[in-house]
Amino acid sequence: xxxxxxxxxxxxxxxxxxxxxxxxxxxxxxxxxxxxxxxxxxxxxxxxxxxxxxxxxxxxxxxxxxxxxxxxxxxxxxxxxxxxxxxxxxxxxxxxxxxxxxxxxxxxxxxxxxxxxxxxxxxxxxxxxxxxxxxxxxxxxxxxxxxxxxxxxxxxxxxxxxxxxxxxxxxxxxxxxxxxxxxxxxxxxxxxxxxxxxxxxxxxxxxxxxxxxxxxxxxxxxxxxxxxxxxxxxxxxxxxxxxxxxxxxxxxxxxxxxxxxxxxxxxxxxxxxxxxxxxxxxxxxxxxxxxxxxxxxxxxxxxxxxxxxxxxxxxxxxxxxxxxxxxxxxxxxxxxxxxxxxxxxxxxxxxxxxxxxxxxxxxxxxxxxxxxxxxxxxxxxxxxxxxxxxxxxxxxxxxxxxxxxxxxxxxxxxxxxxxxxxxxxxxxxxxxxxxxxxxxxxxxxxxxxxxxxxxxxxxxxxxxxxxxxxxxxxxxxxxxxxxxxxxxxxxxxxxxxxxxxxxxxxxxxxxxxxxxxxxxxxxxxxxxxxx
Amino acid sequence: xxxxxxxxxxxxxxxxxxxxxxxxxxxxxxxxxxxxxxxxxxxxxxxxxxxxxxxxxxxxxxxxxxxxxxxxxxxxxxxxxxxxxxxxxxxxxxxxxxxxxxxxxxxxxxxxxxxxxxxxxxxxxxxxxxxxxxxxxxxxxxxxxxxxxxxxxxxxxxxxxxxxxxxxxxxxxxxxxxxxxxxxxxxxxxxxxxxxxxxxxxxxxxxxxxxxxxxxxxxxxxxxxxxxxxxxxxxxxxxxxxxxxxxxxxxxxxxxxxxxxxxxxxxxxxxxxxxxxxxxxxxxxxxxxxxxxxxxxx
Numbered sequence: 001x002x003x004x005x006x007x008x009x010x011x012x013x014x015x016x017x018x019x020x021x022x023x024x025x026x027x028x029x030x031x032x033x034x035x036x037x038x039x040x041x042x043x044x045x046x047x048x049x050x051x052x053x054x055x056x057x058x059x060x061x062x063x064x065x066x067x068x069x070x071x072x073x074x075x076x077x078x079x080x081x082x083x084x085x086x087x088x089x090x091x092x093x094x095x096x097x098x099x100x101x102x103x104x105x106x107x108x109x110x111x112x113x114x115x116x117x118x119x120x121x122x123x124x125x126x127x128x129x130x131x132x133x134x135x136x137x138x139x140x141x142x143x144x145x146x147x148x149x150x151x152x153x154x155x156x157x158x159x160x161x162x163x164x165x166x167x168x169x170x171x172x173x174x175x176x177x178x179x180x181x182x183x184x185x186x187x188x189x190x191x192x193x194x195x196x197x198x199x200x201x202x203x204x205x206x207x208x209x210x211x212x213x214x215x216x217x218x219x220x221x222x223x224x225x226x227x228x229x230x231x232x233x234x235x236x237x238x239x240x241x242x243x244x245x246x247x248x249x250x251x252x253x254x255x256x257x258x259x260x261x262x263x264x265x266x267x268x269x270x271x272x273x274x275x276x277x278x279x280x281x282x283x284x285x286x287x288x289x290x291x292x293x294x295x296x297x298x299x300x301x302x303x304x305x306x307x308x309x310x311x312x313x314x315x316x317x318x319x320x321x322x323x324x325x326x327x328x329x330x331x332x333x334x335x336x337x338x339x340x341x342x343x344x345x346x347x348x349x350x351x352x353x354x355x356x357x358x359x360x361x362x363x364x365x366x367x368x369x370x371x372x373x374x375x376x377x378x379x380x381x382x383x384x385x386x387x388x389x390x391x392x393x394x395x396x397x398x399x400x401x402x403x404x405x406x407x408x409x410x411x412x413x414x415x416x417x418x419x420x421x422x423x424x425x426x427x428x429x430x431x432x433x434x435x436x437x438x439x440x441x442x443x444x445x446x447x448x449x450x451x452x453x454x455x456x457x458x459x460x461x462x463x464x465x466x467x468x469x470x471x472x473x474x475x476x477x478x479x480x481x482x483x484x485x486x487x488x489x490x491x492x493x494x495x496x497x498x499x500x501x502x503x504x505x506x507x508x509x510x511x512x513x514x515x516x517x518x519x520x521x522x523x524x525x526x527x528x529x530x531x
Numbered sequence: 532x533x534x535x536x537x538x539x540x541x542x543x544x545x546x547x548x549x550x551x552x553x554x555x556x557x558x559x560x561x562x563x564x565x566x567x568x569x570x571x572x573x574x575x576x577x578x579x580x581x582x583x584x585x586x587x588x589x590x591x592x593x594x595x596x597x598x599x600x601x602x603x604x605x606x607x608x609x610x611x612x613x614x615x616x617x618x619x620x621x622x623x624x625x626x627x628x629x630x631x632x633x634x635x636x637x638x639x640x641x642x643x644x645x646x647x648x649x650x651x652x653x654x655x656x657x658x659x660x661x662x663x664x665x666x667x668x669x670x671x672x673x674x675x676x677x678x679x680x681x682x683x684x685x686x687x688x689x690x691x692x693x694x695x696x697x698x699x700x701x702x703x704x705x706x707x708x709x710x711x712x713x714x715x716x717x718x719x720x721x722x723x724x725x726x727x728x729x730x731x732x733x734x735x736x737x738x739x740x741x742x743x744x745x746x747x748x749x750x751x752x753x754x755x756x757x758x759x760x761x762x763x764x765x766x767x768x769x770x771x772x773x774x775x776x777x778x779x780x781x782x783x784x785x786x787x788x789x790x791x792x793x794x795x796x797x798x799x800x801x802x803x804x805x806x807x808x809x810x811x812x813x814x815x816x817x818x819x820x821x822x823x824x825x826x827x828x829x
Contacts, residue, residue: 069640069643070640072640076637076640077626080628081628084628084669085628148624150624151624152620152624153618153620153624153638155590156592157638157689158610158611158641158642160610528592529592
């Protein structure tokens with residue numbers, strides 16, 4: 001497991017997200033409005049800004065007076081167009097892949113890995129088939145309407161331009177819902193048939209906590225030790241020292257027992273005890289009561305799951321009081337609705353690696369179908385996002401450009417956003433684009449200092465302007481990683497509503513609103529001639 | 532009493548520009564005209580004279596460079612005016628993947644019509660334009676004439692007060708053309724206002740009350756068809772067949788009044804009338820054929 005479910009606390013994050021959205025969206029609107037006023041003033045004099053204000057009022061009027069019936073009529077047309085233009089042939093490709101995929105999936109693997117491959121394959125196929133089809137349909141619909149001028153027979157009816165944009169988005173979103181739902185069901189049945197006899201489909205519900213490292217002196221540290229791995233997903237604690245990793249889990253209500261699940265990684269500096277794995281101990285901590293409850297140590301199963309149960313009544317030997325004690329997990333150990341568990345490695349000279357999602361409380365499992373169809377919902381949300389961007393961009397550029405624009409946004413949002421942030425924050429070494437070219441041409445290592453001269457200063461100045469542009473783009477380009485929910489299901493987890501679904505939904509809605517505005521004004525302010 | 536104006540155009544100028552905003556074509560230049568309620572108004576002119584541009588400006592598909600347009604008392608950019616307008620574009624720019632029923636149902640939905648209203652109106656219009664036998668066929672299978680007919684039906688779906696027809700008879704056979712002209716007259720009799728643009732002058736002459744002639748984007752002539760076509764310096768008499776003597780007598784009488792007979796002979800029907808009569812006869816007597824004279828002798 002190498003994915004981290006980023007915490008997204010619905011209400012507090014929504015508040016922050018909403019503020020950020022208002023800031024970005026407000027700035028965007030403000031800049032465009034101010035520019036429109038200034039430009040119109042320059043070209044048309046006083047009547048220019050009056051016309052701009054009138055357009056804004058007209059826009060508000062049009063949005064308020066939109067007719068759901070007309071929107072649905074256009075959505076219906078969009079659906080019929082897609083069906084008659086044979087977009088549903090995508091099912092043939094899907095059926096073909098599903099029929100023969102079983103031959104190529106490795107049946108020699110461990111049973112749980114076979115399940116993981118089957119789930120990943122089914123969900124990836126659904127998204128990889130749905131997304132390109134909807135990307136093309138949404139980016140080409142309006143430009144084609146303008147090219148063949150069929151839009152003339154629509155806009156000469158009492159149809160507002162925002163109704164066209166909304167109808168198109170709704171239509172494509174409905175098609176996507178149909179395609180994704182049918183493929184999802186077929187994929188589900190296919191997965192059930194692919195599960196080996198000695199494996200089962202699980203949907204674990206984890207409760208993740210926060211992670212805090214303590215160094216070998218027992219002091220709080222930002223991270224554990226890096227054992228030389230470039231991938232810094234996991235940090236390591238030193239065995240046989242005061243180093244530990246303290247996980248703090250939220251606890252809602254008392255239960256009879258709590259199931260703990262972990263998957264730690266070992267790093268050995270010596271062979272250690274032959275034939276035995278690393279010895280690990282959990283210590284339950286209540287800092288308010290100054291209570292430390294060490295549990296029995298256990299050997300970790302490397303590359304596999306460790307499962308422990310915490311009973312409500314715990315007996316342990318209190319090393320401070322030098323006596324055997326019995327405590328209640330919820331009355332004595334849980335402190336302010338949170339349970340703190342320190343993980344210690346007991347083998348001297350060995351290191352135990354862990355990340356935040358490596359240790360969690362496992363709530364009762366849900367049916368596999370629940371997690372699976374949440375992931376299918378995630379694919380649909382991503383499709384709706386793509387459709388919104390595609391339809392909007394197609395109102396001001398032609399089909400191929402709209403496709404390229406939307407596709408670029410999708411690629412950057414899914415894979416390159418972090419790189420972009422690293423560039424902006426200076427974490428990525430090598431400077432901006434010009435400096436990178438300079439270093440490439442002069443064969444200069446990115447760790448070397450640049451010479452101090454006027455040319456370099458000008459170059460860095462230009463880079464800073466470009467990075468400022470990138471900073472602006474970074475606020476406009478979404479983080480689409482939360483839409484990809486298949487890793488949860490493939491790794492046997494439920495898809496958390498607050499981490500994945502609500503986050504994706506918030507992003508979709510956050511982009512849908514400006515998309516409608518841009519699409520509306522783009523269609524309103526242009527002459528709908530195929531030129 | 533002054534008749535109410537349905538369309539008012541004042542000093543309308545349209546300049547097409549290129550991507551960089553440079554002037555490309557001046558399609559209309561200071562055009563001013565009014566269209567009155569209940570009349571059939573024709574826009575005439577050669578290709579590129581600005582007829583279709585005027586039509587598109589009226590519909591808000593293009594924006595004027597200068598001047599004002601009022602349609603049904605509202606600015607051309609006001610979408611709400613379209614509630615009472617029907618538009619037949621030059622080509623039938625319809626959704627080719629729909630059939631006739633679906634097409635009319637779709638456009639009916641854009642007017643917020645109820646399913647019952649849409650169904651009734653669709654049936655009525657399909658019958659009116661004579662597409663009963665092709666109602667389930669997709670428009671991509673339609674001939675040009677059929678496409679014009681369904682285009683007309685969609686323009687009338689909302690029972691509009693103002694109907695804008697861009698080249699309404701283009702692509703239609705003489706029968707279809709006659710039906711279209713009859714329909715225009717019928718619409719006028721129902722009190723509708725029709726604005727049509729065409730370069731088929733006979734069609735315009737047949738149905739229009741008033742016409743405007745455009746050339747290179749400028750208005751060159753405007754008025755009632757009868758007035759514009761009337762030759763003020765000549766008089767036309769139509770009599771029953773005259774003998775050569777009678778013709779000579781008429782010439783003598785005319786000479787007495789300082790006039791002369793400019794032309795005499797048998798009046799001819801128009802080719803359209805001949806065609807329509809022939810088709811009508813063929814429908815009444817399907818077996819009858821024309822036998823060429825040479826064949827008759829042999």
